[in-house]
Amino acid sequence: MKTRLFTPGPTPVPEHIMVTMAQPMVHHRTDEFKDAFVEVNENLKYLFCTEQPVLTLTSSGSGAMEAAIVNTLSRGDHIITVNGGKFGKRWGKISEVYDLINHQIDVEWGSAVSIEQIRAELDKAPDTQAIFLTHSETSTGVFTDVEAMAQEIRSDFDGLIIVDGITAVGAHEMRFDDWELDIVVTGSQKGLMIPPGLAFIALSDRAWKSTEKSDLPSFYFDLGQARKAFEKGDTAWTPAVTLIMGLKESLAMIRREGREDVWKRHARLAAGLRSGLTALGFKLFASPPSNAVTSAYLPKGQEKFQKVMKERYGITMAGGQEHLKGKIFRVSHLGYYDEGDMLTFLHYAERTLSDLDIAFEAGVGVATAQQTFSTLLSTQ
Amino acid sequence: MKTRLFTPGPTPVPEHIMVTMAQPMVHHRTDEFKDAFVEVNENLKYLFCTEQPVLTLTSSGSGAMEAAIVNTLSRGDHIITVNGGKFGKRWGKISEVYDLINHQIDVEWGSAVSIEQIRAELDKAPDTQAIFLTHSETSTGVFTDVEAMAQEIRSDFDGLIIVDGITAVGAHEMRFDDWELDIVVTGSQKGLMIPPGLAFIALSDRAWKSTEKSDLPSFYFDLGQARKAFEKGDTAWTPAVTLIMGLKESLAMIRREGREDVWKRHARLAAGLRSGLTALGFKLFASPPSNAVTSAYLPKGQEKFQKVMKERYGITMAGGQEHLKGKIFRVSHLGYYDEGDMLTFLHYAERTLSDLDIAFEAGVGVATAQQTFSTLLSTQ
Numbered sequence: 001m002k003t004r005l006f007t008p009g010p011t012p013v014p015e016h017i018m019v020t021m022a023q024p025m026v027h028h029r030t031d032e033f034k035d036a037f038v039e040v041n042e043n044l045k046y047l048f049c050t051e052q053p054v055l056t057l058t059s060s061g062s063g064a065m066e067a068a069i070v071n072t073l074s075r076g077d078h079i080i081t082v083n084g085g086k087f088g089k090r091w092g093k094i095s096e097v098y099d100l101i102n103h104q105i106d107v108e109w110g111s112a113v114s115i116e117q118i119r120a121e122l123d124k125a126p127d128t129q130a131i132f133l134t135h136s137e138t139s140t141g142v143f144t145d146v147e148a149m150a151q152e153i154r155s156d157f158d159g160l161i162i163v164d165g166i167t168a169v170g171a172h173e174m175r176f177d178d179w180e181l182d183i184v185v186t187g188s189q190k191g192l193m194i195p196p197g198l199a200f201i202a203l204s205d206r207a208w209k210s211t212e213k214s215d216l217p218s219f220y221f222d223l224g225q226a227r228k229a230f231e232k233g234d235t236a237w238t239p240a241v242t243l244i245m246g247l248k249e250s251l252a253m254i255r256r257e258g259r260e261d262v263w264k265r266h267a268r269l270a271a272g273l274r275s276g277l278t279a280l281g282f283k284l285f286a287s288p289p290s291n292a293v294t295s296a297y298l299p300k301g302q303e304k305f306q307k308v309m310k311e312r313y314g315i316t317m318a319g320g321q322e323h324l325k326g327k328i329f330r331v332s333h334l335g336y337y338d339e340g341d342m343l344t345f346l347h348y349a350e351r352t353l354s355d356l357d358i359a360f361e362a363g364v365g366v367a368t369a370q371q372t373f374s375t376l377l378s379t380q
Numbered sequence: 381m382k383t384r385l386f387t388p389g390p391t392p393v394p395e396h397i398m399v400t401m402a403q404p405m406v407h408h409r410t411d412e413f414k415d416a417f418v419e420v421n422e423n424l425k426y427l428f429c430t431e432q433p434v435l436t437l438t439s440s441g442s443g444a445m446e447a448a449i450v451n452t453l454s455r456g457d458h459i460i461t462v463n464g465g466k467f468g469k470r471w472g473k474i475s476e477v478y479d480l481i482n483h484q485i486d487v488e489w490g491s492a493v494s495i496e497q498i499r500a501e502l503d504k505a506p507d508t509q510a511i512f513l514t515h516s517e518t519s520t521g522v523f524t525d526v527e528a529m530a531q532e533i534r535s536d537f538d539g540l541i542i543v544d545g546i547t548a549v550g551a552h553e554m555r556f557d558d559w560e561l562d563i564v565v566t567g568s569q570k571g572l573m574i575p576p577g578l579a580f581i582a583l584s585d586r587a588w589k590s591t592e593k594s595d596l597p598s599f600y601f602d603l604g605q606a607r608k609a610f611e612k613g614d615t616a617w618t619p620a621v622t623l624i625m626g627l628k629e630s631l632a633m634i635r636r637e638g639r640e641d642v643w644k645r646h647a648r649l650a651a652g653l654r655s656g657l658t659a660l661g662f663k664l665f666a667s668p669p670s671n672a673v674t675s676a677y678l679p680k681g682q683e684k685f686q687k688v689m690k691e692r693y694g695i696t697m698a699g700g701q702e703h704l705k706g707k708i709f710r711v712s713h714l715g716y717y718d719e720g721d722m723l724t725f726l727h728y729a730e731r732t733l734s735d736l737d738i739a740f741e742a743g744v745g746v747a748t749a750q751q752t753f754s755t756l757l758s759t760q
Contacts, residue, residue, distance in 0.1 A: 003404070005404070005405055005406075005407060007407045009618065010405045010406075010407055010408070010618070010621055011405070012404070012405055013404070013405050018402040018403070018404070019402055021401065021402060021622070022398040022399055022401060022402035023398070024383070024385070024392070024393070024398070025385055025390045025391070025392060025393050025569075025575060026385075026390075027385060027387045027390055027696055027698075028390070028576070029698075030696065058438070058439055058440050058443075058576070058577055059438055059439050059443070059600060059617075060438050060600075060617040060618045060619070061617075061618070062599070062600055062617045062618075063438075063439070063600040063617070066599045066600045093599070094599045097597045097598065097599045097602075098597050099597075187618070189405075189618065189621075195405060195620065195621055195622040195623075196408070196438070196618045196619060196620050196621055197438055197577045197619075197620030197622075197623060216597070217477045217478050217479075217596070217597070218477065219442070219446045219473070219474045219477045219478075220439060220440075220442055220443040220446045220601070221600070222477075237439075237440040237441075237442045237443070238389065238390070238440040238441070238442075238567070238569065238576045239440070239576060239577075240575065240576050240577030240620060240623070241390055241569075241575055241576055242401070242575040242577075242622075243575075243577060243620070316407055316410065318407075318409075
C-alpha cells in the first residue's frame, strides 16, 4: 500500500531533497556551508518579501514564538492575543511565563477574530505594546486577514504587530515590509517542505529597536547574537546542518516556481479540496478557511473515517485538537502538493464513505475538484 | 579526492543512517514514531547509565545547557563555574543572563580544574547551589575527571553537580546514577553520530526537586512539559523527526557494540592518535587529554598545516578557538571512527609534513599508532 502524508506539519519532503539531506556531513564553519547558508538567507528574504534578515533558529516554531516575545517585550507590558485555536492561545501561554499582562480575545474556534474585536480591546488597553495574530490557525484551519488588519491597526497603533506565520508562510501572500509587520515566525516542516527542526523569524526596524529596551532574559534565543552571526553568514549555535542543506533546495524550488505562483497554487488546491469535500456532503469547519489546511466535521457517528483512511488507504491526516478531538479532521495542502494529490485524497475519501455505508454520488468529489481547478486556473 | 571529516561535531554519520534519515516523513503523532521514540529513550538511558528519563530537545547543545539552568536555579543563586575553555565559560555566560552569582574559577586553557580549586571556591562561597563541570572541553581537548570530582564533592555538598557532557557522552565512561550527578547534557552531532539539531538532558531526583522552587522563566525549554510528554512517549513540541529516526539506528549501533566497548574504543583511538602525533614531533596541547578530541600545537611557523591537509588531502579538522586560533589544531575521534581512520589521518599528516619540508621519520606516525592499538587491545 502506498502511504501519503496529509498533515499540516510535518509535510512531505520532495524526494530529491531527502537525497540531498543524506549527503555526507559538512561542517558548519566551512565555505561550503557558508555559501549554502547565504543562498538560503537570500531566498528566505525573497519568500518573506523583506529586506530584513530572516534568522534561522534550530528549534521548532514554538521556540521562535518565544524568541519573538523575550527579545522585544518587558515584564508588565500589556499585550493583546487571540484565543481562536491552540496556537493563538500559545502566545498567551508564553506571555504568562514572562509576566506580561495579556488581554486575551476569545473567539469561537473555527472563526477568525474581527478588526472590531481588536479595536475594542485596544480601546480598553491603550498601553498595549504588542498585538499577536495567527495568520493561519493550524488547529482550526482558520485564515486571518493579516494584511487588512495590519493596515487598519497601523493607522494609529505604534506598538508591535507580531504574526504566527507557521502554516501561512508559503501558502498565503505575506509581504513583511509592505504590510509593515513587525515580527513573523515560521517553521521548516510546513510550507518550506523540509523536516522539522528549524524555525525562522524576521523583525522590522521597530521590532529591532524594541530589543534594546526589552528586559526579558534569553540566551539560546537571543536574536542579537543570532543577527551578529547572520551578518557573517553564520549561526550563533551549531545549526541543524542537514536541514539547512535541504532548505537550500526547497527554497530554490519556491524561487523557480515564483512566490506568487506558489501562493496561487495553494489557493487553488484549497478551493478544489473544499469544493470536493462539500460535494461529498462534508461540512466545512473553518470560516474563513486557510489555504494551508482544510478542516471539516467528521461524518456524524462515523469518527472512524480518519482511521479507515489511514489503515485501508494509507492516508495520514490530522484530527481535531483539545475539545475538537473526534469532531473534525484536517487535511494539509501545504508545501509539496499538487492537484493530483487533492484528487487522490478525495478518491480515497469516496472509497471510505462507501466502506462506511455513507450515501454520496460516486465520483462527485473528484469531479467537482477538477472543475474548481480548471475554473481557477483560467481566472487566477 | 576522498574527503573526510575529523571535527569534534558535526562528526561523520554512518552511511546506513543517512539513508534511514532520507526515508519519507512520518508524522510525530503516529504509532510508528512513538515506537521509535520509546526505543530511543530506552537506549539513551542505557548510554547514560541511568533510570531517569533522558529528555530529547530540538536545539543545539547550548539550548540544553540553558535548560539545565533555567529549570533548576533562581535569581541570586550562587554557582561555581570553570573557565578552562570556550564551553566551560559558556556556563558563566548563561548564568549572567539569569542574574546568578557566578564564582568563576579561571584555569589556563589546556589544563583541567583541580579538586583543590573547587574546594577552595566552595569554602569561599558556601551557599553555592550548583557546580558546573565540563567533562570533555571541546575547545581545548581537556578531560576533567568528573567521577573522582563528584565523589569528592558529594561527600559534603548537597547542591547540584551539573555536567556538560556534550563531547564526552559516548566517548568517556559516564555513569549518571552511580556517580550521583544531577544534570548531564549532550548533543546529537557528537558521540551519537547523527547530524546536529537534537540535545539531550537527564536530571537526578535532586535536580527534579529543585525544578519546583526555581523562579527562572522558560517556555520552550520547560523540562516539566518535556517530562510530561516523555511519559506518554511524546515530545512537548514538534521534534526533529528525521534526526530521531536516525538516532534510533545510531543508538542501536552503540547497544550492539556495548557502551563499555564504545568507551574502550575511544580510549584506544585517542591513545593511538596521540602516540602517532608525538612520534611525528607534534607537541600535544591538553592535559589530561579527552578521548573525544585530540589537540596539538601547529608546527612552528607552519600554521598552514591545517589548510594543506584540507586542500590537498581532503581532511577537515578543527582549529583553535578564541586566543588559540592559529596556535593549535584539533582532531576528532568521537563517534563513528575506527583505527583505520586514525592511521589515515596520520598518513596524510606525514604527507603534509613532507610538503611543508618539516623533518620527521617516514612512517613513524602510522607505525607508532599501530603499536599503541595492539598494546591497548591486549590489555584493555
